[in-house]
Amino acid sequence: MIAPSAVRIAEVGKSFGAVKALGRVDLDIPQGELFGCIGADGAGKTTLFRIICTLLLPDRGRAEVLGFDSVSDFREIRRRLGYMPGRFSLYQDLSVEENLRFFAAVFGTTVGENYDLIKDIYTQLEPFRERRAGKLSGGMKQKLALCCALVHRPELLVLDEPTTGVDAVSRREFWQMLKRLKAEGITILVSTPYMDEAVLCDRIAFLQKGSVLGVDTPCGITGLFTRPLYAVRARQKYRLITALRRYPHAASAYAFGGSVHYSDKRPAADLRDLLAWLDASGLEDAGITQIEPGIEDAFMALMELQGETGTEGADG
Amino acid sequence: MADAVIHTENLTRKFGAFTAVDAISFSIGRGEIFGFLGANGAGKTTAMKMLTGLLRPTSGSASVAGFDVRSEPEKIKQNIGYMSQRFSLYEDLSPKENIRFWGGIYGLDRKTLREKSARLLEALDLQEAADTRLSSLPLGWKQKLAFSVAQLHEPKIVFLDEPTGGVDPVTRRRFWDMIYETADNGITVFVTTHYMDEAEYCDRISIMVDGRMAAIGTPDALKDEFGVSSIDDLFIRLVRPTPIE
Numbered sequence: 414m415i416a417p418s419a420v421r422i423a424e425v426g427k428s429f430g431a432v433k434a435l436g437r438v439d440l441d442i443p444q445g446e447l448f449g450c451i452g453a454d455g456a457g458k459t460t461l462f463r464i465i466c467t468l469l470l471p472d473r474g475r476a477e478v479l480g481f482d483s484v485s486d487f488r489e490i491r492r493r494l495g496y497m498p499g500r501f502s503l504y505q506d507l508s509v510e511e512n513l514r515f516f517a518a519v520f521g522t523t524v525g526e527n528y529d530l531i532k533d534i535y536t537q538l539e540p541f542r543e544r545r546a547g548k549l550s551g552g553m554k555q556k557l558a559l560c561c562a563l564v565h566r567p568e569l570l571v572l573d574e575p576t577t578g579v580d581a582v583s584r585r586e587f588w589q590m591l592k593r594l595k596a597e598g599i600t601i602l603v604s605t606p607y608m609d610e611a612v613l614c615d616r617i618a619f620l621q622k623g624s625v626l627g628v629d630t631p632c633g634i635t636g637l638f639t640r641p642l643y644a645v646r647a648r649q650k651y652r653l654i655t656a657l658r659r660y661p662h663a664a665s666a667y668a669f670g671g672s673v674h675y676s677d678k679r680p681a682a683d684l685r686d687l688l689a690w691l692d693a694s695g696l697e698d699a700g701i702t703q704i705e706p707g708i709e710d711a712f713m714a715l716m717e718l719q720g721e722t723g724t725e726g727a728d729g
Numbered sequence: 730m731a732d733a734v735i736h737t738e739n740l741t742r743k744f745g746a747f748t749a750v751d752a753i754s755f756s757i758g759r760g761e762i763f764g765f766l767g768a769n770g771a772g773k774t775t776a777m778k779m780l781t782g783l784l785r786p787t788s789g790s791a792s793v794a795g796f797d798v799r800s801e802p803e804k805i806k807q808n809i810g811y812m813s814q815r816f817s818l819y820e821d822l823s824p825k826e827n828i829r830f831w832g833g834i835y836g837l838d839r840k841t842l843r844e845k846s847a848r849l850l851e852a853l854d855l856q857e858a859a860d861t862r863l864s865s866l867p868l869g870w871k872q873k874l875a876f877s878v879a880q881l882h883e884p885k886i887v888f889l890d891e892p893t894g895g896v897d898p899v900t901r902r903r904f905w906d907m908i909y910e911t912a913d914n915g916i917t918v919f920v921t922t923h924y925m926d927e928a929e930y931c932d933r934i935s936i937m938v939d940g941r942m943a944a945i946g947t948p949d950a951l952k953d954e955f956g957v958s959s960i961d962d963l964f965i966r967l968v969r970p971t972p973i974e
Contacts, residue, residue: 432865453897454868551769578894580768581925581961582968606895607924621897650930651909667902670929670959671948713898 416443418477419569419600420465425474427460434460436623437474442602442616444568447595449614450604451712456620458604459499462573465602466496479568492520495567497558499574505547509538509557512546513564520565527566530597534560534590552583559590570594572603576610588613608709619712626715631708638706638714640664641681644672647691647699656694660687667713674710675701732759734886734917735780739789742775749775751940752789757933759885760915762908764928766960767937768968773921776937780919781888782806794885807835810879813890817875820864824855824874827863828881835882849877869900876907886917893922905930925961934960936967943967 422440426433435457442448450458463469464476467487476483478490503512513535517524528535534556541549546557555575562570572591576584588610595601603614611617611631618628627634647653650668657666657675662683664676675682684701691699706714735757742750750772757763767773778784780793782802791798794808818827828849832842850856853873858866863874872892879887889908893901905927912918912932920931928934928948935945944951944967948960957963 453900454895456897578769578891578923580923580968581964582768584923585965606897608898651913654906654909667899668905668930670926709898716897716899 416445417480418442419444419446419479420448420602421477422461422465423475423477425461425464425471425476427464427469427472433623435464435471438623438625440618440625440628442600444600445595445598446615447591447601447603447613449611449617450602450620451606451608451611451617452604452620453606455622457623458620459573460623461620462496462571462602462604466494466571467491468496492565493568495562495565495570497562497570497572497575499577501554501558503546503554503558503561506545508543508545509549510542512557513560516561517564522565524564527564530566530594531560531563533593534563551579555579555583555587559587563594567599569600569602572601574604574606576605576607584610608707608712611708611712619715621716621719626719634715635706635708635711638711640676640714642704642706642710643675643677643682643684643701644669644704645675645691645699645701646672647696649696652694653691653696653699656691656696659694660690662687665713665717669709674704676714733757733792734759734761735763735791735793735919737780737789737791740776740779740786740791741788742772742779742784743787748940750779750786753937753940753942754789755935755942755945757886757917757919759917760912761933762912762918762920762931764931764934765919765921765937766928766934766964771937771968772940773937777888777890777919777921781809781811807882808884808886810882810884810887811890812875812879812887812892814872814892814894818863818871818878821862823858823860823862824850824853824866825859827874828878831878832881837881845881849881853877869896869903872896872900872904873907876904876911880911880916884916886919887911889918889920891921891923893924893927901927925959925964928960928964936964938967 418441420442422438425435425438427435438461452458464471464483465478467483467490470484479493481489483490507515513524538553538556541553549557576587591601616628616630617634619626645653645657653673654666654668657663657673662678664678666673666675688699688701733756738754739752740750741752765773779786779798780791782798782805785799793805796804798805822830825846828846829842850859863871893904908918933947936943951963955963955966957966
């Protein structure tokens with residue numbers, strides 16, 4: 414790795430009482446990278462981010478951010494870091510403009526000084542300049558929060574689930590903004606529960622129950638899925654899923670948009686036999702095509718491998 | 730639609746000069762999974778509040794589970810199930826207590842409630858955790874429990890407001906297995922989501938844009954009609970016809 418580290422996490426662990434939020438996490442994020450943390454609620458993403466943002470002390474291990482120690486040099490880190498927490502944390506009673514001015518002032522700068530950085534985003538907010546932040550729509554709140562996290566031109570931007578609960582269009586626009594910020598040389602650390610956003614990162618870490626299950630490029634993660642994968646279609650989707658799961662050679666069958674992604678335990682599935690099985694299950698219209706696995710397929714396979722599926726446990 | 734569980738005609742809600750829901754008309758049948766999509770601020774929440782008897786329409790009409798939203802909102806509340814990520818169960822109560830509490834609210838008698846509670850805890854594999862405080866259970870379990878609790882009183886229709894937010898992809902799909910099963914039993918499922926792949930799991934979907942229904946139909950028919958390959962593309966096309974940039 415040529416670029417120096419923006420974030421280096423070594424053997425970091427954190428518990429809250431009896432709840433282990435982070436097991437023993439190692440991560441190295443070079444400067445200039447757009448790095449994604451993917452995982453469900455409770456996977457430990459927020460805890461990890463708060464440690465990086467110097468808002469929580471790790472129980473053990475060490476976090477180095479922009480070359481500074483997260484415990485002893487927290488002041489240095491805070492000046493160089495922009496943090497957008499998962500929960501909307503701006504002042505609801507202040508207007509859009511007042512919030513932005515406030516955050517600029519706190520960091521000893523002005524809105525004008527770094528306006529070029531937020532201009533693209535802020536122009537979309539401009540019509541609502543005088544509206545109270547609490548009265549903004551979800552998408553607009555998110556854009557304002559991003560502006561406030563950027564107003565001091567941070568070297569590292571930490572975004573905790575910025576797109577949760579945001580509609581598909583706003584999500585797409587938000588990622589376009591992140592691409593532009595990356596081009597400005599800002600290192601970006603972002604978490605998301607949406608698998609389709611993982612593809613847009615340079616590298617991703619997949620967190621589950623306080624552990625990192627894998628760190629790789631989206632391509633590398635997808636490459637972990639080695640079984641042949643098929644998209645199966647039929648009009649009656651529920652019946653299709655149940656029939657596929659009952660098929661003796663089935664490894665997995667999960668709904669994916671308009672089709673069901675099916676993988677077989679054998680090195681190559683016998684499609685004629687499978688079609689006959691589906692036909693016998695009353696799915697005469699079923700069609701099968703082999704497909705390339707996507708990132709979500711790979712993650713789900715990874716989860717199965719670990720025996721970690723979130724709802725399991727009581728029957729284990 | 731002969732056995733429509735929801736039927737609206739020109740359903741409208743204004744707030745002052747602003748029209749949040751603008752004359753929407755549609756019907757949803759028994760056992761149908763209906764995906765209710767739209768951008769943030771398109772009027773989905775307002776429409777859902779009217780359909781669940783929480784908000785009076787300004788004009789137009791709607792019947793839900795056979796009752797009129799304007800004259801019989803209390804009847805509607807008794808005959809529908811509702812679950813959202815933010816509002817569903819009490820975190821300080823155990824699964825068993827939550828079931829008892831909601832069963833009481835829905836007016837189930839003691840014996841029915843006891844039977845249902847046992848059956849439900851077994852079906853959800855929650856027997857061991859039956860007396861554990863909800864706050865210490867995984868989100869996926871809570872969502873399944875919330876969905877089941879919303880059906881304790883055997884409603885004709887269940888409203889699910891972003892039910893799968895924040896769970897892992899496997900848990901999300903398990904939740905959809907439950908939705909399919911519910912619909913298979915003849916209960917109508919009305920669901921909102923920001924996951925566009927989930928839109929394709931629905932029998933029919935609608936997309937709201939600025940208070941109006943910009944599209945309604947089966948996912949396949951809509952993709953054909955608009956000449957797009959996914960609901961994601963359709964959504965983008967309808968919600969943001971001219972991209973910013």
